[in-house]
Amino acid sequence: MVSAAAQAGVVAACVVLFVPMGLAGWHLSRNKVLFFSGALFISLAVGVHLSPYLPSLPHLLAASFFLPHPGGTPSSAYSSASSSCVPFLHRVSWSDSAATGRTWAWPPSLASTCGFARLSRDEASLLLNGSWVMVAGDSQARLLVLALLRLLLDPAAAAAAEPDLFRRHSDYRATVPARGISVDFVWAPFESNLTRLFREDLRLAPRVPDVLVLGSGLWHMLHVTDAASYGDALASVTAAANSLRSPLPVPPPHMFWLGLPRLVNHMLNTEAKRAHMNVTMLRSYDREVDQRGLLRGNGGPCMLLDVGKLTQGCGQQCAADGMHYNGEVFDAVLHIMLNALVIESQQRI
Ligand SMILES: *[C@@H]1O[C@H](CO)[C@@H](O)[C@H](O)[C@H]1NC(C)=O
Ligand SMILES: *[C@@H]1O[C@H](CO)[C@@H](O)[C@H](O)[C@H]1NC(C)=O
Ligand SMILES: *[C@@H]1O[C@H](CO)[C@@H](O)[C@H](O)[C@H]1NC(C)=O
Numbered sequence: 001m002v003s004a005a006a007q008a009g010v011v012a013a014c015v016v017l018f019v020p021m022g023l024a025g026w027h028l029s030r031n032k033v034l035f036f037s038g039a040l041f042i043s044l045a046v047g048v049h050l051s052p053y054l055p056s057l058p059h060l061l062a063a064s065f066f067l068p069h070p071g072g073t074p075s076s077a078y079s080s081a082s083s084s085c086v087p088f089l090h091r092v093s094w095s096d097s098a099a100t101g102r103t104w105a106w107p108p109s110l111a112s113t114c115g116f117a118r119l120s121r122d123e124a125s126l127l128l129n130g131s132w133v134m135v136a137g138d139s140q141a142r143l144l145v146l147a148l149l150r151l152l153l154d155p156a157a158a159a160a161a162e163p164d165l166f167r168r169h170s171d172y173r174a175t176v177p178a179r180g181i182s183v184d185f186v187w188a189p190f191e192s193n194l195t196r197l198f199r200e201d202l203r204l205a206p207r208v209p210d211v212l213v214l215g216s217g218l219w220h221m222l223h224v225t226d227a228a229s230y231g232d233a234l235a236s237v238t239a240a241a242n243s244l245r246s247p248l249p250v251p252p253p254h255m256f257w258l259g260l261p262r263l264v265n266h267m268l269n270t271e272a273k274r275a276h277m278n279v280t281m282l283r284s285y286d287r288e289v290d291q292r293g294l295l296r297g298n299g300g301p302c303m304l305l306d307v308g309k310l311t312q313g314c315g316q317q318c319a320a321d322g323m324h325y326n327g328e329v330f331d332a333v334l335h336i337m338l339n340a341l342v343i344e345s346q347q348r349i
Contacts, residue, residue: 048131048210048254048341082343085114089336090306094313102314104332116339124151124338125179127345132207136186136197137215139324140258140307142166144213145174145185147330152176152183184209189219191233198240208244208253211341214302215258217285218277218323225276231288238294241301254344256337257294257302260285261311261329267322277323303340305333 092104106116119127133148135141146165150158153176165172165185172185188194194214202208214237220230245252263282268274286308294300310332311318311325319325 048127048345082115082346085116086303086340086343088114089116089339090309092310092313092332092336094315102318102328104310104313104328118335119151119338121151121154125176125181127338127341128152128179128181128211130180131210132182132184133211133213134184134186134209134253135213136188136194137213137258138189138218140218140261141188141213141215142185143324143327143330144258144333145172145183147327147334148183149174150327150331151334152181188214189216191216191220191230191237195233195236195240198237198244202244208250210253211256212253213256213258213305213337214241215305215307217260217289221281221285222273222276225281227281227284227288230285231292234288234292234294238292238300241294245301252301254341255302256305256340257289258305258333259289259307259309261307261319261323261325264316264319264322267316267319269321273323305337307333
């Protein structure tokens with residue numbers, strides 16, 4: 001028989017136990033906010049680059065990141081919380097300002113719960129310290145490189161780099177010597193060019209890039225105009241990317257896929273483009289990107305940088321020729337990528 005005193009004791013014990021736990025739970029959400037701003041700082045200091053000559057432990061850590069966690073059992077609450085923010089990276093909002101035109105931002109609530117932030121020049125160069133960034137693809141890839149150079153270099157140096165970067169149909173390399181950062185643009189307008197990059201150039205290279213951004217499709221749509229054939233070409237890119245990943249004695253590159261932009265058909269500047277690059281075609285090309293095992297969601301190697309969603313948000317006033325969007329769009333793409341790298345580098349610690 002339980003006495004009244006014992007019952008009171010149980011109640012008291014519950015109060016002692018659960019009230020602080022409840023409070024702690026409440027505080028946790030506030031602390032988490034603080035924790036994430038701290039996490040951004042910590043992982044910036046660690047950076048995305050891991051020396052290629054480190055022993056195998058970092059490789060195992062990195063490899064396990066690319067495998068799905070069975071039952072979602074990440075190594076700590078903190079990495080689970082931050083990786084659970086990845087799906088929100090593209091939730092940016094667009095607004096018009098008289099001074100700067102159309103601009104993007106993460107909603108403040110998302111910025112505080114997930115710690116998303118625009119990186120300053122110093123933060124970005126700390127994150128990429130010692131890293132090799134390769135961006136391979138068509139004119140969209142080039143615009144992403146421009147956004148990266150504008151962030152990493154001072155305005156005069158970025159402007160001076162532009163003529164070389166925009167030389168038609170050629171590769172380009174820039175470095176930030178003070179931080180040991182190399183940035184490569186590889187002109188690869190067709191998917192076969194990307195496959196070749198993996199199978200030949202990167203396979204033979206003594207080192208692989210730390211960050212690899214790929215993207216093509218517009219040339220295929222214009223010149224081949226056949227979604228199924230685009231899909232087959234993407235499947236080859238996927239296989240080549242996976243074969244580069246598997247036997248590496250070093251952490252595999254962080255890989256991203258630059259999605260197709262929204263096309264504004266009536267603004268396209270040639271008859272051929274207006275005939276071949278319509279909404280129907282774009283939809284079927286987008287579907288191939290989703291279905292050919294390329295993207296993380298399907299167990300593939302690349303995180304999608306959803307240019308379609310961002311160009312939709314910026315709107316047609318951001319693309320004078322209906323296809324190439326302005327710097328603000330690629331600034332958003334860049335910061336989404338850098339914040340994804342911050343999250344990934346926390347998981348590689
Ligand atoms: C940047 O990387 C170099 C080697 O690539 C290293 O010596 C240096 O300590 C790093 N700096 C910071 C701040 O991490
Ligand atoms: C890209 O691929 C196309 C088609 O296979 C080829 O004609 C072109 O030379 C390649 N370009 C580069 C830069 O490798
Ligand atoms: C879109 O373009 C394709 C390829 O040129 C063409 O076959 C199709 O009829 C076009 N569809 C529309 C709705 O214009």
